[in-house]
Amino acid sequence: MTDQEIPYRQAEANVVLRQVGKPLERTDAEGKATGRTRYAGDYTMPGMLHAKVLRSDIASGRLKHLDASKARALPGVVCVLTAQDLPDRLAATDMPGQTGQKRASTDRQILVREIIRHHGEPLALIAAETPAIADKAYDLIEYEIEPMPGVYDTEAALDPGAPIVTEPDNIVGEHKIRKGDTEKGFAEADHIIENTFHTQFIEHAFLEPEVGLAWVDENGVVNIRMSTQVIEHFRFIADALGVPHNKVRILGAMVGGGFGGKEDITVELYLALLAQATRRPVRLAYTREDSFVGHGKRHPFSVSHKTGVTKDGKITALEVKISADSGAYVFLSPYVLLYCAVAAPGPYRIDNVKIDSAAIATNNMYTSAFRGFGAAQACVAYEAQMDEIAKTLGIDRFELRRRNFMRTGDKTATGQTVESAIWADECMTQALEALGEKTAASGPIKIGRGVATYQQSYGRITWFHDTSEAWVGIEVDGTVIVRSGVTDIGAGQASALGQIAAELLGVGLDDVVIYNSDSAVTPLAGTTTATRALYMTGRAVHTASSNLRERLVAFAAQELDARPDEVDLANGQAFVPDDPSKSMSLKDLAARGASEGLERSELAMFRAPFTDPIDQETGQGPVFPDFTYGCHAVEVAVDTETGEVTVLKSVGAHDIGQAINPQAVEGQIEGGALMGQGYALSEELIYQEGKLVSPSFSEYLIPTSMDMPEIKCIILESRSGLGPFGAKGIGEPSLTPVAPAIANAVADAIGTRVFDLPITPEKIVRALRE
Amino acid sequence: MSLEKAITVEINGVARELSAPANETLLDCLRRHGQFEVKSGCEKGDCGACAVQIDGEAVDSCLTLAWMVEGKKVTTLEGLNDADSPHPLIAAFLEHGAVQCGYCTPGIMIAAEAMLRDIPDPTDDDIALALSGNLCRCTGYTKIFTAIKQAAEVLRAGGGDD
Numbered sequence A: 001m002t003d004q005e006i007p008y009r010q011a012e013a014n015v016v017l018r019q020v021g022k023p024l025e026r027t028d029a030e031g032k033a034t035g036r037t038r039y040a041g042d043y044t045m046p047g048m049l050h051a052k053v054l055r056s057d058i059a060s061g062r063l064k065h066l067d068a069s070k071a072r073a074l075p076g077v078v079c080v081l082t083a084q085d086l087p088d089r090l091a092a093t094d095m096p097g098q099t100g101q102k103r104a105s106t107d108r109q110i111l112v113r114e115i116i117r118h119h120g121e122p123l124a125l126i127a128a129e130t131p132a133i134a135d136k137a138y139d140l141i142e143y144e145i146e147p148m149p150g151v152y153d154t155e156a157a158l159d160p161g162a163p164i165v166t167e168p169d170n171i172v173g174e175h176k177i178r179k180g181d182t183e184k185g186f187a188e189a190d191h192i193i194e195n196t197f198h199t200q201f202i203e204h205a206f207l208e209p210e211v212g213l214a215w216v217d218e219n220g221v222v223n224i225r226m227s228t229q230v231i232e233h234f235r236f237i238a239d240a241l242g243v244p245h246n247k248v249r250i251l252g253a254m255v256g257g258g259f260g261g262k263e264d265i266t267v268e269l270y271l272a273l274l275a276q277a278t279r280r281p282v283r284l285a286y287t288r289e290d291s292f293v294g295h296g297k298r299h300p301f302s303v304s305h306k307t308g309v310t311k312d313g314k315i316t317a318l319e320v321k322i323s324a325d326s327g328a329y330v331f332l333s334p335y336v337l338l339y340c341a342v343a344a345p346g347p348y349r350i351d352n353v354k355i356d357s358a359a360i361a362t363n364n365m366y367t368s369a370f371r372g373f374g375a376a377q378a379c380v381a382y383e384a385q386m387d388e389i390a391k392t393l394g395i396d397r398f399e400l401r402r403r404n405f406m407r408t409g410d411k412t413a414t415g416q417t418v419e420s421a422i423w424a425d426e427c428m429t430q431a432l433e434a435l436g437e438k439t440a441a442s443g444p445i446k447i448g449r450g451v452a453t454y455q456q457s458y459g460r461i462t463w464f465h466d467t468s469e470a471w472v473g474i475e476v477d478g479t480v481i482v483r484s485g486v487t488d489i490g491a492g493q494a495s496a497l498g499q500i501a502a503e504l505l506g507v508g509l510d511d512v513v514i515y516n517s518d519s520a521v522t523p524l525a526g527t528t529t530a531t532r533a534l535y536m537t538g539r540a541v542h543t544a545s546s547n548l549r550e551r552l553v554a555f556a557a558q559e560l561d562a563r564p565d566e567v568d569l570a571n572g573q574a575f576v577p578d579d580p581s582k583s584m585s586l587k588d589l590a591a592r593g594a595s596e597g598l599e600r601s602e603l604a605m606f607r608a609p610f611t612d613p614i615d616q617e618t619g620q621g622p623v624f625p626d627f628t629y630g631c632h633a634v635e636v637a638v639d640t641e642t643g644e645v646t647v648l649k650s651v652g653a654h655d656i657g658q659a660i661n662p663q664a665v666e667g668q669i670e671g672g673a674l675m676g677q678g679y680a681l682s683e684e685l686i687y688q689e690g691k692l693v694s695p696s697f698s699e700y701l702i703p704t705s706m707d708m709p710e711i712k713c714i715i716l717e718s719r720s721g722l723g724p725f726g727a728k729g730i731g732e733p734s735l736t737p738v739a740p741a742i743a744n745a746v747a748d749a750i751g752t753r754v755f756d757l758p759i760t761p762e763k764i765v766r767a768l769r770e
Numbered sequence B: 001m002s003l004e005k006a007i008t009v010e011i012n013g014v015a016r017e018l019s020a021p022a023n024e025t026l027l028d029c030l031r032r033h034g035q036f037e038v039k040s041g042c043e044k045g046d047c048g049a050c051a052v053q054i055d056g057e058a059v060d061s062c063l064t065l066a067w068m069v070e071g072k073k074v075t076t077l078e079g080l081n082d083a084d085s086p087h088p089l090i091a092a093f094l095e096h097g098a099v100q101c102g103y104c105t106p107g108i109m110i111a112a113e114a115m116l117r118d119i120p121d122p123t124d125d126d127i128a129l130a131l132s133g134n135l136c137r138c139t140g141y142t143k144i145f146t147a148i149k150q151a152a153e154v155l156r157a158g159g160g161d162d
């Protein structure tokens, strides 16, 4: 660890870790690498029907009539559901929570009854004996849509007389932050620098499209096996079906990527309705096009910074105005907006801050969760602004950051004291160093470098009162079982839990089996979102394992005729380290314990810090449990003739507190590096009058193997986080700084800035011409 | 009703007879017959998740009609996982953590194995080109490249013989 700073709070130093912190092969790896893992789309059942969703291809309109009689008459069609066939219920679009709070007023219609608000809004559901029959039925449904004037950008949506997408005024969320006195701060400034930055709609592009299989069992329970980040939507599904919560069960499977795109309700609602209506198993697999039009996108944001700064680079005041396009339904927009507002000042200490933000409804596709969740868009703006300030002042960009960085013990703009280490500076220093020698420019090829540092929360908003449960048990042969509802979306969420249990119970990861992701059978762990799975469920497993360990150690002490504090568990043995004669295998210990009635399992709940909501007018108060800090640095080559950008080197340096599995952490950083590269340079969903015109991977370009730069990962471990063993989170933070670092590197290379993502060759050539 | 016929094909070394309608893709046909390791990501030839080898050559099974493989040999990831000697690619992917969500993995292994038979000592550019039709959203490709290079080394040293 770096010794410049003593962290404000640190987990036990110098503990010997035997399993945690090691790059172990993940428990899910072998099944996946051999093709044996069954994903949600790989399950079938006898008598299974195949479903299809009919969607509107117009973004704003009125459904004049819809006639499914020809489709229903087709042999092999078992069921067609339209809004007329459903009770007038809504589908929740809110964050599932353990406390049952809910925003009813902003939920969405399940199927279009009359008004169509976005391209892709579902009109009817079909279930048929074969996929081919479902396709035919789809073509036989007759309907007429009368187009209505829509509104497709956030400014127009606020015009008086604009079509109202969400009552009363198209504003679906607003947050303010007030700290200090910005007027005074600007008066103290030598320079005031103002810029506006824009980000675009983007797509999660997980490789596995949404898919699931539902059936009603002998107890009348609707079972849904599906690809999701959130099995706890079962409650919302039950509400939409009008059945008690214990009559819906969601079983996950290994998820083929999520990134926030499988956080809201997707296929489960349609599956449940069709299974309930037909009493037969129903499978629904989205095509790639369904997936492009069927789930929420990343919000486009407009973020304006006005920064006051002294001539030696001290920021004296910051005003930020934020607007986000929430699309046609609210979903998680108010929360995404809050994340952006809280993140807006970056990892900088600024005494005078004024932030105003609004999320605005339009007839574009609704926007919701996406890795980075508003904080990523905030970083695109504040890190570009830092470089612009440095340029104006003629100060080194990195030095400017150093003069303003938050330091351990500092407060955020909402007045929350950060109780963990703040190592933004250390991360930047190491990332820059790792870039090494600068590549030489040649002819029209210019080389540029850029960094972005960040402050990003892990764990959910603290007034959600988030909790997570896990169960840990030891079998009579000494093997270990972990049970927890956590969904594994590819980052090794389940395996990390096994590593924690293995550490504390003195076994190897091979000795642990993890059962996860079943809303009826595994203890509920909350969502795999918000960089919370390891933090929350890791802590639950830590507590359950520690309690079990304590009991095993006490029992072993009796058996070995020793004191409990002399006994250690490791390598499948309970032993007294100083006395080789006193040792027994865990297998014998567990078997002896079983015969003596020793409780061999533990259920534990972890509770995040609970707070009240922040003050509405000032935004003051704690918002998140804690934050990760880090930096991404890149070197790019820009062809000034064609505008083409090549990312040459990409370095992520993050203080993640404690790596549970460093190889998995590197995987997050490397994956984030390429996803951020797509965000910066090539990815954009194009909507025309609200209609998505690029619903395929041949039009929507995510980075391929041809785009891979040299990537380096630097893991710093302050052991100061709230997670198990002092861990923080890395899932979202690994992505957040990448796009702004690339934007800064491009600006460095060409000497001028493109203010709108993505930074395409055309925009670069245009910027160079001006 | 579209015409249906039984096609004979060798899948992963086992002679099989698959019934398939004339318009069915090899992707759908293989999955319908239990080869679930062949994944569907786009059904348009854009993602490579569905890649299989036909007589040793990697192709997108979503763009191939099932009837076209009559009398041919089809290899999927299952075929690289010979119980006695799993392909070194599998061990290398495990060792280097090249698998995250794993949905792209079957297609990537199939593409990589085909390349390694042509290019035993691939450069990064060779690998990039061979995988250019296989999207991965999780890994940033980095560990995949490392794993493929290690597997190549093992193969050159005569490991994983079959």
Ligand code: FES
Pocket (backbone or CB within 6 Å): B039, B040, B041, B042, B043, B044, B045, B046, B047, B048, B049, B050, B051, B060, B061, B062, B063
């Ligand atoms: S499913 Fe065949 S290339 Fe995507």
Ligand code: FES
Pocket (backbone or CB within 6 Å): A207, A256, A257, A490, B099, B100, B101, B102, B103, B104, B105, B135, B136, B137, B138, B139
């Ligand atoms: S590992 Fe998830 S797409 Fe490659």
